[in-house]
Amino acid sequence: MSKPKLLALLLTALLILATAGLYTWQAVSRYFAIGPTSDWELAEINAPVATNPAPTAGSPAKASAKAGLPTAQKAGPSVYSGQEFLGYIKSVKKQFGNFYLGVDYVQWLTGDEAKKAALADGACKKLADCAPNGFYIRNVDKTIRIFQIYPLASVEMQSYSHRPDGSLNIGQTISLLDWLKIFVDESTSPFKNIPYSLTINKDNEVVRIIEKYTN
Numbered sequence: 001m002s003k004p005k006l007l008a009l010l011l012t013a014l015l016i017l018a019t020a021g022l023y024t025w026q027a028v029s030r031y032f033a034i035g036p037t038s039d040w041e042l043a044e045i046n047a048p049v050a051t052n053p054a055p056t057a058g059s060p061a062k063a064s065a066k067a068g069l070p071t072a073q074k075a076g077p078s079v080y081s082g083q084e085f086l087g088y089i090k091s092v093k094k095q096f097g098n099f100y101l102g103v104d105y106v107q108w109l110t111g112d113e114a115k116k117a118a119l120a121d122g123a124c125k126k127l128a129d130c131a132p133n134g135f136y137i138r139n140v141d142k143t144i145r146i147f148q149i150y151p152l153a154s155v156e157m158q159s160y161s162h163r164p165d166g167s168l169n170i171g172q173t174i175s176l177l178d179w180l181k182i183f184v185d186e187s188t189s190p191f192k193n194i195p196y197s198l199t200i201n202k203d204n205e206v207v208r209i210i211e212k213y214t215n
Contacts, residue, residue: 084199086212089192090144092183099149099180101206106195107138108212137195137214147198150205155179158213160191170213179209 091102109117114136115127121138124130153176161169182191191211199208 084197086195086197088195101147101149102144103147104142104144109136109138110134147206150207153207156210158211
């Protein structure tokens with residue numbers, strides 16, 4: 001084989017190796033940046049993700065605004081700073097080392113207000129039969145909004161465990177990682193289907209998570 005042909009073959013081989021190495025590096029980098037998709041891309045839902053929708057007259061978002069619930073997510077500092085609101089966790093994702101929650105806002109109503117709202121929503125037929133537990137969780141806007149979780153966010157649970165005397169360990173603090181594992185490892189965990197009170201900082205990050213006890 002002539003030297004030019006041998007040199008051409010060597011260059012081709014080097015090009016193939018370099019291309020394969022690039023794809024391998026990209027795959028490895030993506031894995032460690034995002035994490036195993038099967039582990040963290042959870043609870044995907046066929047619902048719209050909010051991108052700062054402006055409420056219009058008569059819309060569910062307008063109703064939420066009247067109820068004092070946040071209705072729009074803006075980049076940078078926002079009206080959410082230090083604000084608490086209630087919502088269901090609809091998704092938990094990890095991307096580029098950060099965790100994100102998909103949240104569905106709800107209202108927690110009590111007393112006569114709860115009864116009237118439940119009757120209006122068709123959750124019961126007679127006012128006397130409405131909100132038998134003394135509260136009603138109202139969801140007028142099912143839009144899912146995405147929030148990043150602050151790495152040092154605190155988590156407080158009300159029914160996560162029991163004390164030695166059998167009573168609930170109200171106000172128990174657990175690690176953020178243990179709370180996230182609820183949505184990863186325990187597909188049938190009841191803690192996935194209860195509302196949480198979330199506190200947002202000036203950067204739209206969730207800094208505090210509190211279980212809303214519903215029993």
